[in-house]
Amino acid sequence: MGAASDLMGGAMDDGSADRSAQVEEVTAELRAWADGRIDVQAVALVGSYAREPGAATAESDVDIVVVTSKVSDYLESTDGFPATLELPPLRAKQWGVVHERRLRHRETGLAVELNFTTPEWAATTPEVDSGTKKVVLDGIRVLRDPHGLLARLIDACR
Template identity: 45%
Template sequence: MHHNDQPVGTALSPERIAEIDEVIDRITRWAEDRKDVVGLLLVGSCARNAARPDSDIDLVLLTTDESRYLAEGWARELGLGELIRTQSWGPITERRHSTASGLEVEFGIGSPTWAKTDPVDPGTHRVVTEGARSLHDPAGVLAGLLAAC
């Protein structure tokens, strides 16, 4: 389900909807070509089809090689724009980028253990239940998490 399925009156322009969808599709295709990426999860307002004009794209990237994504090259390869913030949130490291249009793309980068289900971490549970859509899940790690939540 794409963002054109939003309720009427959200004031998200067709151009912004197209941009959000294009960025999500580009990142999903990129993730599918990476053997170390074991999960890509869209979370937040975009996953709920409730994005507003000031919304960002929130993604959780689960990888067996976290250090690779704490460097810059991969984000440039994706055309994500300028890195505007890096912050650690325990098991996840946030990397927030701003594209040329001002659209912000936030990656929460972590290991596959972020998605453990026995038990589900309270923070992970909150992120998932507030809106989550699996974009890339070759081993079913995210399917198990979504089912547990």
């Protein structure tokens, strides 16, 4: 890290390198969690941490889209939530077909928004939903997509 910091004239001294490492830790844990869940069809990092380096601020949260065939399981109980996140959720909201649960990561303290939705959220026919397209164009990094659901969505949004 020192070399990168030196090349950038100390631009990483604000803690952003540490924060980026923490986000990578969180996303790796969430990918491993999703790998063990039969109902989870795809997972993506979206928002500021998925955009170009430097887009996220100290106040940014880690926004995760979880495409699952069993959204209701996550709304009715927190039993299936990743063990690395503190319970109960700090906040619960609904954005159309997306159900947000805001939690805190135990080790890093980062705010993590798990946004549970069905595969229909990523539908590309007859056309991509305008809200979904905005999320994708605002920044997306696929963490898990064994069936190509998110790959097709991203292609359709270009």
